[in-house]
Amino acid sequence: MRALHIARKDLLILFKDRGTLVQLLLLPLIFIVVFSGALSAVSAGNESGDGQDTRIPLAVVDLDGSALAQRFVADLDAAGGVRVERRAQDEALALLAERKLPRVLTIPAGFGADLDADRPVTLHLVNHPDADLEQTEAVRLVIEGVAQDLSLEYQILASLEQMAEMQANAPEASQIFSGERMIAQAQSQFERSRTQPLIAVAERVPQIAEREADEFPDAVQLAVPAFTVLFVFLTAQTTARSIYEEKRIGSFRRLLAAPLSKAALLAGKMLPNFVTALIQTAVIFAFGLVGLRLMGLQPLSLGESPGGVILVAAATALCSSGLGILIAALARTETQIGGLSSLILWGAGILGGSFVPLFILERFLGSLPRVVPHYWANRAFENLLIRGLGLSSVTAELGALLVFTALFFAVGLWRFSFD
Amino acid sequence: MAAILDVQNLTKKYGDFEAVKEISFAVEEGEVFGLLGPNGAGKTTTISMLTGVLPPTSGTALIGGYDIRTQMEQAKQLNGLVPQDLALYPTLSARANLDFFGRIYGLRGRALRERVEDVLRIVSLTERADQPIETFSGGMKRRVNIAAGLVHQPKLLFLDEPTVGVDPQSRNHIFESVQRLNRERGMSIIYTSHYMEEVELLCSRAAIIDEGRIIAMDTIKNLIGMLGGGVIYLGLPRVDADLLAQIAALPAVKEALAAEPALPAEGEPAVPRADGAVVKIVAEQNQQALVNVIGWLNAQDIALTSLEILEPNLESVFLHLTGKKLRE
Numbered sequence: 001m002r003a004l005h006i007a008r009k010d011l012l013i014l015f016k017d018r019g020t021l022v023q024l025l026l027l028p029l030i031f032i033v034v035f036s037g038a039l040s041a042v043s044a045g046n047e048s049g050d051g052q053d054t055r056i057p058l059a060v061v062d063l064d065g066s067a068l069a070q071r072f073v074a075d076l077d078a079a080g081g082v083r084v085e086r087r088a089q090d091e092a093l094a095l096l097a098e099r100k101l102p103r104v105l106t107i108p109a110g111f112g113a114d115l116d117a118d119r120p121v122t123l124h125l126v127n128h129p130d131a132d133l134e135q136t137e138a139v140r141l142v143i144e145g146v147a148q149d150l151s152l153e154y155q156i157l158a159s160l161e162q163m164a165e166m167q168a169n170a171p172e173a174s175q176i177f178s179g180e181r182m183i184a185q186a187q188s189q190f191e192r193s194r195t196q197p198l199i200a201v202a203e204r205v206p207q208i209a210e211r212e213a214d215e216f217p218d219a220v221q222l223a224v225p226a227f228t229v230l231f232v233f234l235t236a237q238t239t240a241r242s243i244y245e246e247k248r249i250g251s252f253r254r255l256l257a258a259p260l261s262k263a264a265l266l267a268g269k270m271l272p273n274f275v276t277a278l279i280q281t282a283v284i285f286a287f288g289l290v291g292l293r294l295m296g297l298q299p300l301s302l303g304e305s306p307g308g309v310i311l312v313a314a315a316t317a318l319c320s321s322g323l324g325i326l327i328a329a330l331a332r333t334e335t336q337i338g339g340l341s342s343l344i345l346w347g348a349g350i351l352g353g354s355f356v357p358l359f360i361l362e363r364f365l366g367s368l369p370r371v372v373p374h375y376w377a378n379r380a381f382e383n384l385l386i387r388g389l390g391l392s393s394v395t396a397e398l399g400a401l402l403v404f405t406a407l408f409f410a411v412g413l414w415r416f417s418f419d
Numbered sequence: 420m421a422a423i424l425d426v427q428n429l430t431k432k433y434g435d436f437e438a439v440k441e442i443s444f445a446v447e448e449g450e451v452f453g454l455l456g457p458n459g460a461g462k463t464t465t466i467s468m469l470t471g472v473l474p475p476t477s478g479t480a481l482i483g484g485y486d487i488r489t490q491m492e493q494a495k496q497l498n499g500l501v502p503q504d505l506a507l508y509p510t511l512s513a514r515a516n517l518d519f520f521g522r523i524y525g526l527r528g529r530a531l532r533e534r535v536e537d538v539l540r541i542v543s544l545t546e547r548a549d550q551p552i553e554t555f556s557g558g559m560k561r562r563v564n565i566a567a568g569l570v571h572q573p574k575l576l577f578l579d580e581p582t583v584g585v586d587p588q589s590r591n592h593i594f595e596s597v598q599r600l601n602r603e604r605g606m607s608i609i610y611t612s613h614y615m616e617e618v619e620l621l622c623s624r625a626a627i628i629d630e631g632r633i634i635a636m637d638t639i640k641n642l643i644g645m646l647g648g649g650v651i652y653l654g655l656p657r658v659d660a661d662l663l664a665q666i667a668a669l670p671a672v673k674e675a676l677a678a679e680p681a682l683p684a685e686g687e688p689a690v691p692r693a694d695g696a697v698v699k700i701v702a703e704q705n706q707q708a709l710v711n712v713i714g715w716l717n718a719q720d721i722a723l724t725s726l727e728i729l730e731p732n733l734e735s736v737f738l739h740l741t742g743k744k745l746r747e
Contacts, residue, residue, distance in 0.1 A: 005522040009508065009515075016510045250504025254567070257470040257500040258523045259492050419473060 006268025028231040035223040055083035056135045059092045059104045066112025075146045082142045102131035125203045147199035224288035224300045225381030230354035232277045237341035239273040239324025270321040277317030303384045308391035312380040315401040319373045322408030329415040348372035376400040423448045423607045428478035438464045440631040453618035453625030454611040461631040462611040466577045470500045499573030503580040505560045509553035513563045524571035538566040558589025575607045615733035646731045647673045649705035654725030658696035671707035
């Protein structure tokens, strides 16, 4: 209970310190806006090609290579709305898997021959799971439009050729192919091309493995939790500085002389960090949900498990509080606090995926990022916010954060100098 | 009267360094007891052990009957600590500071509010109670520092160098507050200082502490009485046992000692010093002793090379006992 009074006092002091408040609350928002804005711009740039051509990019793999296939590709490019990029099949699929291409259209081998023989053919449109749905729909409509035109042309021409052949072989049939009959035949072919087109489009979203799915997460979904984790852990130095300041002004002696256990005293110093970290998380997430939308950026999505997000935020805040006690125990001077905080908090932030996505870090650092709590917090948020998984997917991450908390608090208590 | 504090062989070691060496003393209820000594003598370390800030290495103390080694939590309820530092939160108001310190001692609601108002009155800061401490003068901060140690109505108040860096007006105010707390509320007070005049003014008894040891403890009157009527330091070309005996035999002279250099052991020759020697004379009455000694030296044709007269007070007692000045 008395720990609560220490926490209340520390929060009163904190809220009078505008500089610290700016650092804790405003700075993360600036980071998020800058990073999200920049990454979104890059992402948008990727979607619209070179930035001047606003047509939707569409990679086309031509396995046929016939004149008809080439004509189809040319028609597609000329249809407006779609910018065709010819690719080899392997290259296109690799780029698709890496989300460097949002979608790939494959023209099968035998496309031209089948059409010439009036046999139906199927084009394959493969979309990345993260590809923009509206753009995919637009691309599909363009492909179907061009395919339908070509189908119609081929079916009508084929019908007319058939009639001409019949007339040539049986002159008496001229009475049969009257003007009315020919119009009726054309209408019938037109109807058939609509209901049973010669060229069909099959669309699919490949089953991309989880590892691949998280490779190109949305900028906001990545930046908001990553900077939340970074700045929540940065509040740890507030605890260390607060304890140092109490020792410097002598009030720590006064607290030690009060009927208050040492554990309650440290808990009282941890609690403001925990509360501040929760407020910080709430402010950053609220900004991600509302502020980014107001700024015209894509807002944050809380995924399928908002409860899980709250639990991860609480575990991260708790871990940060434990880390604050550890830093206070290890650093004896203000300079040491600054140095140690920079080394531990920024270093662990970089190593733990707050600046560079985990999947990139793990490619060249292997499992090294797992030694810092930031990694587990970032991984938990990625599971919930980027992969859209549920609470059960972050059990290990929550456990790891609690283990780190216990470790930091135990070592901090062991090394803490109450003298 | 019963002892509110009974210290028994209290020791504090840091590795091989003994900061406090087996000190023992007792403080009666309602007494103002002084701990006098230079900086680094061990006063603050002693207080830190008695208030639970530091664990003793050995020995113990009873506060209101509670053993500080086994019943520190109960003992803490009786203690009030006013540390040497301004142990306050500068951005909070005086009232917010006092409210906080009251709460950590378990005060709540109306009782807390009344106690805060009471201590604000004691230190005469009711008018400025809602202003941040950082806007206060040094003396006002010292007064709030004292108020924070009083808010939970301790039975035993530890005042650790409470007047360091304080202007004369605030110092007088602090003296009045201490005297009023003791006189009107019967509060027992341990007052540490290296200002002998403060201890002389406020305390009924004092322990003189140096290098972690209590070297003298008595009432202030008896401590000063150790020097009789004062101390005279005489610079002479030489000193020997015969000379000292003849000076000690003069009227109004209580004792004559070789201050510098020390006399050689019996049977060994005296080693002459180029700058002569210093004889310390403990007088029954300074002025009379001085007249007699100078007359005798003239008669013996012994030249006087220097003269220092110390009036009887705690400063001269400390110098007498340790050979050092309190503020060295």
